[in-house]
Amino acid sequence: MKYLVGYPHGCVEQTVSKLFPQLYFEDLAKLVAPEMYRSNNPVYYVKEGIRKIESMQLYDGSIAYWQGGTESNWWGSVYAAHFLVEAKKAGFNVSENVLNRLMKYLSQKAKEQSTFDYVTYLSTGRTIKKIANKEIIYSLYVLAMAEQGDIATMNYYKARPHLVSEDMRYLLAGSYALMGRWNAYYEIVPNAFTPERTDRLTGGSFDSDIRANAIMLNVLLQVEPANKQIPQIIKYLTQNADRMYSTQERSFAFLALGKAASLNADANVVVDILVDGKSINKFSGKDLTVTDSKLNAANISLKASGNGEVYYFWSAEGVKVNDKVKEEDSNMRIRRSYYSYNTGRLIPDKGFYQGELIVCKIELTGFDRNAENIIITDLIPAGFEIENPRLNPATELKWVSKNPMNVQYMDIRDDRLLLFTNLVRNQTKEFYYLLRVVNQGTYQLPVIGAEAMYDQEYHSYHGAGVVKVLQRLGE
Template sequence: PLMVLASFPRMLVPGETLHLPVTVFAMEDNLKTVSLKVNTNDLFEVDNPEQTVTFSKQGDKVAYVDIIVGDKVGVGKAHLMVSSGDNSAGYDVNIEIRNPNERVYQTESHPIEKGQSWKGKLVFMDNAFGYQLKATVSRLPSINLERRVKYLIRYPYGCVEQTVSSVFPQLFLSKLTQLSDEEQSDIEGNIQRAIQRLNYYQRSSGGFSYWPGSSYLTDWGTSYAGHFMLLAKEAGYYVPSELLNKWIGYQQKMSSRWSFDGNASYHFDLEQAYRLYTLALAGKPNVSAMNRMRSNHRMSRAALLRLAAAYALINEKSTADELVDEAGKTSIENHSYYWYSYGSQTRNKALAMETYLLLNDKAKAYQLFKEVADDLGSSSWMSTQTTAFALYVVSLFSDNRQEENFVFSYRFDGNEESIESKKPIYSLKLPAKDNKKLIIENQSNQMLFLNVEISAIPNPGQEVNKANNLALMVSYHDMKGNTLDPKQLQQGKDFYVKIGVKSTALRNYKNLALSAIFPSGWEILNTRMVDVGKGLKSSYANYIDIRDDRVNLFFDLNHKGDSKVFYILLNAAYPGRYYQSPITCKAMYDNTINAATGGGMVEVDE
């Protein structure tokens, strides 16, 4: 005769308050007084955990319970119990508590001479939670291994390049550092899932699209996916033969069709050289296409070095050496088209470094290794493509060097241990204790490098307004088009957000990502970006990713002043006080193009 129901959002954010409507059903006339109790785990606090609901006859009534989200993330659990006399009923809710902010890192690096030690106090950053503390001791210069790998794994989007980049260096991570059984199992699962996911990108031709299901094929992404599959298969992972054979057929066809008219950058010679490299790696070299490309003398330096790598793979060392010599003399670069291959100077250094390793030119490889390692070890932003290739070649370089084990000891928070490492990098996972002293002593006959990394997730913050080479305009409207303030809305109100993006520089903007994460108390109403109302039609986007709490849109802007406008239909569904993340837009492979606006707290009134 008693029943209780509650309607929760799909997720909540630390610091939010949910004014939870709880519906109590009394299905007999003699149930006059009903006790409502709410119990939760430690992720929630309840302002009014016990209430009395009175009935004059059978029916239903709504009681409101204020649930305050603490400063932890995880799964929040609430148990609602109603009772009257001998009658009772319960209702259980599990809800994800997540922080939309990205984890931030503070790192410091220190060389430690043989027989010397380093001492320092580790102090946490303010206004954050979820602290993690890691330290690595290495015979290699610091490469921020933990941060760079986590960046790839946690990257929020899922094009073919980012799917491959997230796992590409994981193929070789065990060569760089020690891994627990659990970590190794996680890596194996990540790699196998990525291989399975590649099925969604491969088209009937054998080429790979940039987004799953898209008709647009990406030359670089196709070669990159195949490169990964070949290395994964060599490492012992199962790669479906149909997936691989269709890719090989596509690469052979496209490499034979490719032509060169003398304009190196415009016709993407690096993409053809990489294609030929992957065929050579697969044991299916297109020698005629390689020779035809070699006969051209207007290739960019990066393409010459990648073609040299292809010749090195088929044991044509003298030809490869000639191409390397030519690369040293040319002044032609193709960096104007980095967007097409998702590249950068550091990525191209990594490609060149692999060529030198294949040719056993240790001096040139070492020089580039120092530059690539310096870039990895800095606090500078790197794209997913650059990060993945940089980590890959560092592992290749390390694997090519036979060096003795190194020994060090550490003291932290009452713990002390002496460690001998067989791998180039040893990772210390330290307890997250604030304001504690760490001591590292080098007990080896070589210099060691210490990297200390403190990370945390910032608490939900205030409004943000920044623009770099991009204009971002956001406004909110009711269904009649009138402007409204989203900071305070009535429960049940339908409204929409209008997001405008405009190019402000004299160049093409490729691979832009717009991310709109909405408050927990709002719901996204439409399943696709369709007409919100008369005359309100969103601009074309290359790909749309709609999730429970956010909409991600991916598109290009092709000239200065080019713009896009997007409309998203929303509903103020759950009363309470919620965090609104800034709406952001950025170029995924160029950190100089970005904008963000909005943020802060919003309220939904009952």
């Protein structure tokens, strides 16, 4: 949860993934990430998140992928609608106009009958089959939640189960349950849990096996919390927690596990917290936070008594001494070089002059696979400032790229430049921006990094070193 609440980027999917935990588990959010709420509480951030999502609505009712952008993501729009419906039910003020236009968009898209090639892994091996876009079934579920269920379209997929993946069967069944049609629910929902195994997607519906199984658990906890499959799915998710990477996986898994934990609200468990064998505190039903210096470098044990289940987490923070980022290329390569703006010469030795204007060239190379939603993070050295994040194509720089990077969104901060783009297989894309060398001295040069936000197999880190800024020329 702390990862979600503190996630630093803000496309529509990531924005909603940060908001859902704060909507459902306000007290827990303050407990696990107190530094986020020194000036405001989760209610404030939920309200601000609602306003942000509303401001991202496009002409057709969908939600833009990036704030200020003109392109939407279907799954992101359904996900945002899911949140807004839940927020409205929780008593938050949601624009009726925005919600109605968004629901109209979902209703229209759900009728498309579009399909795609879906990869799943069975006991017989890897299988590819045509199924309905997962966004369709998710749209039907959210429409049912909003009391605008589309029975005709639901019946179409109920009669064609070969078009529905295992996780979407739960969503389709849940749609019927939300509309009070329990006979149809029991006809569709599987009688036993079989883990859904599929490929991880870097874009589109952001699919993965963790997310798929977490959705199944969410549906059961929503409509049939006594279902016998629930403990099995919880066990599967907890055993695979170390593979949770993306905000989608963490959000759906946390929401499901959080709902499951709330079912144990009547537990009467008492837990003694022992440090080196001595009790320093006791849990007896109310949320407890222990931040004692005695915990440092000690043996900590928990001794429980009573009936029921309770959950705990621990967090350690600090800066490692002489810790270095491992420089490597996995499925892509990121490189950075500097040039003099005035002379066009490459600056290979990382030696600069105070007041000098330099051009930073960023090159992103794809290997043998495409990937979406790549974030490039270029941390600049202390003593440097970003002068101009974009070079005008008319600039008289001889190396202005013939292969410009398609930057979908750019975030300029005091100490870094963030670029969001896609990876193109077997191609190198380039981006240029200007830096001003401000202060004399010797500074650490952090690595430049690139990674897929939804698949950790795609990453590249390179270029750590030291830069020296000498006295201004002529002085």
